[in-house]
Amino acid sequence: MDKFELRREILRERSIMDTDDRRESARRIRETLLDQPWVQMAGLVACYWSTGTEPATxxxxxxxxxxGATVILPVLRDDDDLDWAVYDGPDTLAPGRHGIMEPVDTRRGVxxxxxxxxxxxxxxxxxxHSGVRLGRGGGSYDRALARVGPNVPTVALLNEGELRPGVPAEPHDQRVRYAALPSGIRVIPVKEST
Incomplete structure (x- = not known):
């Protein structure tokens, strides 16, 4: 299955998910993440404000x-790269490009x-098996993840059934080290380069 077909299939599955199931899934993902010591100790966390049928953040x-964490959220730039700004409570957000909520704080740079x-x-x-992440196709998060150090935990939030062997990969696609699902955290094996 190519990326387009896989995106379409998962978006369809998300669209028919019951609202209560979606809410419970997001709650379980949140609680699972907050129980992890490496999440509790993170002083600066880059996250995102969910939209549509994504697991709610x-x-x-x-x-x-x-x-007590400093949370930075993305601000979509005109070139589709991600700038970052500090979240300082729910009243510090406003709709950005495409209507996605963004912090109104000073932009901190890509x-x-x-x-x-x-x-x-x-x-x-x-x-x-590989940590290849399928996004929406704009490449914004691939650019951002390319800037993250190799020892920083990178976590994708997924519903059950969205861990899929054989996700198509292109050279620019960045991998994640963890997947957070309602059933728990999955560690993605890091393959050493030869």
Whole structure:
């Protein structure tokens, strides 16, 4: 299956998911993540404000912030790269490009993600063997993930059934190290280069 077909299939599956199931799935993902010591110790967390049928992140962002983490959220630039700004509570957001909520704080620059101790990204699917992440196709998160150090935990939030072996990969596609699902955290094996 190519990327277009896989995207279409997962978006269709998400669209028919029951609202209560979607809410419970997001709650379980949030609680699972917040139980991880490496999440609790992260001082600067790059996350995102979910939209549509993505696993909801509003509660996660708020909980990280309330527990003392500095949370940065993306601001989509005109060139489709991601700038970053600090989240300082729900009243500090406004609709950005494409209507996605963004912080109104000062833009910190595309390289700000390099300083994050934890990076949480959206995904439609992740290959459990390689960590290849299927996004929406714009490449914004691939550019951002390329700036993240190799030892920083990168986590994709998924619903059950969205870990998919054989996710198509292109040279620019960046991998994630973890997948957070309602059933728990999946560690993606890191393959050493030869």
């Amino acid at each position: 509003e509660g996660l962002v708020f909980a990280l912030w309330k527990h 390289d700000t993600i390099r300083t994050a101790a934890l990076v949480i990204v959206p995904a439609l699917a992740v290959d459990p």
